[in-house]
Amino acid sequence: xxxxxxxxxxxxxxxxxxxxxxxxxxxxxxxxxxxxxxxxxxxxxxxxxxxxxxxxxxxxxxxxxxxxxxxx
Amino acid sequence: xxxxxxxxxxxxxxxxxxxxxxxxxxxxxxxxxxxxxxxxxxxxxxxxxxxxxxxxxxxxxxxxxxxxxxxxxxxxxxxxxxxxxxxxxxxxxxxxxxxxxxxxxxxxxxxxxxxxxxxxxxxxxxxxxxxxxxxxxxxxxxxxxxxxxxxxxxxxxxxxxxxxxxxxxxxxxxxxxxxxxxxxxxxxxxxxxxxxxxxxxxxxxxxxxxxxxxxxxxxxxxxxxxxxxxxxxxxxxxxxxxxxxxxxxxxxxxxxxxxxxxxxxxxxxxxxxxxxxxxxxxxxxxxxxxxxxxxxxxxxxxxxxxxxxxxxxxxxxxxxxxxxxxxxxxxxxxxxxxxxxxxxxxxxxxxxxxxxxxxxxxxxxxxxxxxxxxxxxxxxxxxxxxxxxxxxxxxxxxxxxxxxxxxxxxxxxxxxxxxxxxxxxxxxxxxxxxxxxxxxxxxxxxxxxxxxxxxxxxxxxxxxxxxxxxxxxxxxxxxxxxxxxxxxxxxxxxxxxxxxxxxxxxxxxxxxxxxxxxxxxxxxxxxxxxxxxxxxxxxxxxxxxxxxxxxxxxxxxxxxxxxxxxxxxxxxxxxxxxxxxxxxxxxxxxxxxxxxxxxxxxxxxxxxxxxxxxxxxxxxxxxxxxxxxxxxxxxxxxxxxxxxxxxxxxxxxxx
Ligand code: SF4
Numbered sequence: 001x002x003x004x005x006x007x008x009x010x011x012x013x014x015x016x017x018x019x020x021x022x023x024x025x026x027x028x029x030x031x032x033x034x035x036x037x038x039x040x041x042x043x044x045x046x047x048x049x050x051x052x053x054x055x056x057x058x059x060x061x062x063x064x065x066x067x068x069x070x071x072x
Numbered sequence: 073x074x075x076x077x078x079x080x081x082x083x084x085x086x087x088x089x090x091x092x093x094x095x096x097x098x099x100x101x102x103x104x105x106x107x108x109x110x111x112x113x114x115x116x117x118x119x120x121x122x123x124x125x126x127x128x129x130x131x132x133x134x135x136x137x138x139x140x141x142x143x144x145x146x147x148x149x150x151x152x153x154x155x156x157x158x159x160x161x162x163x164x165x166x167x168x169x170x171x172x173x174x175x176x177x178x179x180x181x182x183x184x185x186x187x188x189x190x191x192x193x194x195x196x197x198x199x200x201x202x203x204x205x206x207x208x209x210x211x212x213x214x215x216x217x218x219x220x221x222x223x224x225x226x227x228x229x230x231x232x233x234x235x236x237x238x239x240x241x242x243x244x245x246x247x248x249x250x251x252x253x254x255x256x257x258x259x260x261x262x263x264x265x266x267x268x269x270x271x272x273x274x275x276x277x278x279x280x281x282x283x284x285x286x287x288x289x290x291x292x293x294x295x296x297x298x299x300x301x302x303x304x305x306x307x308x309x310x311x312x313x314x315x316x317x318x319x320x321x322x323x324x325x326x327x328x329x330x331x332x333x334x335x336x337x338x339x340x341x342x343x344x345x346x347x348x349x350x351x352x353x354x355x356x357x358x359x360x361x362x363x364x365x366x367x368x369x370x371x372x373x374x375x376x377x378x379x380x381x382x383x384x385x386x387x388x389x390x391x392x393x394x395x396x397x398x399x400x401x402x403x404x405x406x407x408x409x410x411x412x413x414x415x416x417x418x419x420x421x422x423x424x425x426x427x428x429x430x431x432x433x434x435x436x437x438x439x440x441x442x443x444x445x446x447x448x449x450x451x452x453x454x455x456x457x458x459x460x461x462x463x464x465x466x467x468x469x470x471x472x473x474x475x476x477x478x479x480x481x482x483x484x485x486x487x488x489x490x491x492x493x494x495x496x497x498x499x500x501x502x503x504x505x506x507x508x509x510x511x512x513x514x515x516x517x518x519x520x521x522x523x524x525x526x527x528x529x530x531x532x533x534x535x536x537x538x539x540x541x542x543x544x545x546x547x548x549x550x551x552x553x554x555x556x557x558x559x560x561x562x563x564x565x566x567x568x569x570x571x572x573x574x575x576x577x578x579x580x581x582x583x584x585x586x587x588x589x590x591x592x593x594x595x596x597x598x599x600x601x602x603x604x605x606x607x608x609x610x611x612x613x614x615x616x617x618x619x620x621x622x623x624x625x626x627x628x629x630x631x632x633x634x635x636x637x638x639x640x641x642x643x644x645x646x647x648x649x650x651x652x653x654x655x656x657x658x659x660x661x662x663x664x665x666x667x668x669x670x671x672x673x674x675x676x677x678x679x680x681x682x683x684x685x686x687x688x689x690x691x692x693x694x695x696x697x698x699x700x701x702x703x704x705x706x707x708x709x710x711x712x713x714x715x716x717x718x719x720x721x722x723x724x725x726x727x
Binding site for chain 1: 198199200203204207208213245314315317318319320484486490491493494497499500501502503504608609612613
């Protein structure tokens, strides 16, 4: 994703460049409107997502409410 | 008219029932009046398992049964009313599990063909889900191609059906405590087919004659459906056709179009529907439709196939189970394409009143009087085009009696577990935490799954709609699948705006913040497996106990009719969920068996069955159960988070 910046006035420092809101332009339409999984492109990203988002099952460091390191 | 109004609360349905009458076309609503349900079969008191019977052992009517009466309530072989009721119930579970699981098996074989490059029309649409299943099944990922991984995955999953020992792989997804309980009770399924076969064996004349023992096998079989056949079908369909994401569409008979060739795809397995969705837009097909005087091809869904293509493509839904004949009654349907499950045999005779072609496509499900065009995944595009051409050729044959009711409602569908997780937390912090937090702070009281069919023995759509409205008004978030989901969608409950209109203040505030409807469409009936995963995610996220039976959740199928619904209900109960069914209850002929399932099951599984045909009372039972669980968790009083200032902090430290 391309990060965007914008110039803002900072007290005592004149104008500084700061990171601005970064989002995809436009509004998806039709069948693609709600599609979010396509945002993850590489296999590495997808595996990383599984370990964080689906950490309940695939995270190595996370045991949630079950608090058990050895499987039942 | 007043008599007709009682048959449904859906205006399009009411209008089409009246039209069928004018057109002198006999439909399900007429037959439900003329064919009364057998009261002995309805309570599970008829046994036809051998040729000394059928034996009928009903409860005495209008008086209490004496011990002497009870002794006499036996079949010729001596089988008690308890054994007979339990055997009948377990056979329903076996049939439901077989239906879902045979669907699952067909999906695995299509998946394997895809992976081996034998089905050029299909491709792997969701690599992430493929990787997820590879992790589940311990399949090496590395830099292997998706196809290599998919072949190993398909070959591993197909073995789940014929496995004889051990336990099903997906049981490991369940909360750890639940897995231990299943093992302790001896209900962890070994192989999907094995459990169905053993259920059929044990219910054969003269085998298992202890109702408690029979019902244990019922649980093991049902779990082989929910955590086996159904879950495999859902997950592989996600890999092949995409994991559902939010998608907008419309529902009800008004989605049919007067100036286009209308084709309805009806049934359960999505392979053909997926290809029809693509091919209905093919320029060659559109041009062919135009050559016959139509503007194009309008594809709509019916029953669970509808849910599959709605969730993934936004294809509109023409209606739920009881509307299948009515779509033909519009006089504007060129073809109804069917595969397996929930297809009424009367479609052929209804079609004879109009011009509709009924096209069967699956070698396992043929119908006398229908046209059969067998669908072969290996030549999917050609097969889909051949079917569409038959429909287009039929367009000029429309008769004069065309009337499409105007009703159609907007809806948002596509709430898979993955999407809910993403919507609640975002791409970088996807999580069920916001849901759990809002349950803990009391904005959301609990979660209910309202699923199942529609049934001509009750007012169509009214029972489920009344229940769902009662639940959301009481701040219970509702998850839906199947034909039940369609009832809510038709009534406008599946758009975000419904939150402020129908939901309680707490639930509405959460829905508005996240931007979701108060009633979430999670897919077809096999996708009830998604609800199991969502419930497990709630447990694993923490703060709501350590098993599904600790959660403030409940389930219901208020207008159920199919044996699959019984299998689904039993796997929810055996997974720890309190589950209420409406319409009728098939073990009423034995008080012992019924009490065992309604009361003692709670001590065994933490979840139990209930029967309540009144939707408000049923919703109140669910809410009472949710409140009981909230109390047990110590979250029965809603607590807003207190922000401590320095004075309060000092007081706390000094205490
Ligand atoms: S198995 Fe027993 S109860 Fe059933 S039909 Fe035969 S004799 Fe009757």
